[in-house]
Amino acid sequence: MAFEDLLEDPVIQKYLHELVGPTGMPVAAAPPDGEVTDEELAQELGLELNDVRRALFILYENDLASYRRLRDEDSGWLTYLWTFEYEKIPxxxxxxxxxxxxxxxxxxxxxxxxxxxxxxxxxxxxxxxxxxxxxxxxxxxxxxxxxxxxxxxxxxxxxxxxxxxxxxxxxx
Ligand SMILES: [Zn+2]
Incomplete structure (x- = not known):
C-alpha cells in the first residue's frame, strides 16, 4: 500500500497522532519516499529541529522509521539519514x-x-x-x-x- 493511501485512513491518522502528538504530526503525516535528514525535514516543514527529532525517535521506537548514520570525513559531524517504514502500520x-x-x-x-x-x-x-x-x-x-x-x-x-x-x- 502506498503511504498516501495509508495516511488517508482516519484510524491510521489517529494512531499516528496518538504516537507523536500534535507537534510531531507534520513529520508523521508527510513521510517522504527514500531517505531524509532531520535538518531537511525541519526546514521543509518549518518546524523546530528538536520537535522533528522527537517525532522521528518515537516513530523509530515503534518500528515505523529507521536511520543510518553518516560521518562527514572533514568535519566529523554525524548525519542521520531517516527512512520511514510505514508498511508496518497495519x-x-x-x-x-x-x-x-x-x-x-x-x-x-x-x-x-x-x-x-x-x-x-x-x-x-x-x-x-x-x-x-x-x-x-x-x-x-x-x-x-x-x-x-x-x-x-x-x-x-x-x-x-x-x-x-x-x-x-x-x-x-
Ligand atoms: Zn463522599
Whole structure:
C-alpha cells in the first residue's frame, strides 16, 4: 500500500497522532519516499529541529522509521539519514487492537462480576466489599453510599468487544 493511501485512513491518522502528538504530526503525516535528514525535514516543514527529532525517535521506537548514520570525513559531524517504514502500520495497529480487546474483556468481566456503590457527593465508586468495610458510608465525607448500576457500562463494553472481534475476525 502506498503511504498516501495509508495516511488517508482516519484510524491510521489517529494512531499516528496518538504516537507523536500534535507537534510531531507534520513529520508523521508527510513521510517522504527514500531517505531524509532531520535538518531537511525541519526546514521543509518549518518546524523546530528538536520537535522533528522527537517525532522521528518515537516513530523509530515503534518500528515505523529507521536511520543510518553518516560521518562527514572533514568535519566529523554525524548525519542521520531517516527512512520511514510505514508498511508496518497495519501490523502495529492490529497488535494494538488485540491488546485493547484483551483489556476490554478483562474489564468487562470485572464490571459484570462485581457490585458497586457510589458516594454521590464525592463521585467515588467502591466495590461491594469496600463499601461493606466502611459500613456503606463514604470514608471521605460520611454520606451514605448508594448502590450503583453499571449495566450500561457493561453493555457498551460488550458492543465494543463485538466490534473489535468482528474487525479482527476473532470468534468469541
Ligand atoms: Zn463522599
Amino acid at each position: 501490523e502495529n495497529l492490529q497488535e494494538e487492537m488485540y491488546r485493547l480487546l484483551d483489556a476490554l474483556e478483562e474489564r468487562e468481566e470485572y464490571e459484570r462480576l462485581h457490585e458497586f456503590y457510589l458516594c454521590d457527593i464525592c463521585s467515588i465508586r467502591f466495590e461491594f466489599s469496600e463499601a461493606m468495610d466502611c459500613g456503606f458510608e463514604c470514608p471521605e465525607c460520611g454520606s451514605p453510599l448508594s448502590s450503583m448500576e453499571n449495566d450500561h457500562l457493561v453493555e457498551a463494553m460488550i458492543t465494543r468487544i463485538d466490534e473489535l472481534q468482528a474487525e479482527l475476525n476473532v470468534n468469541p
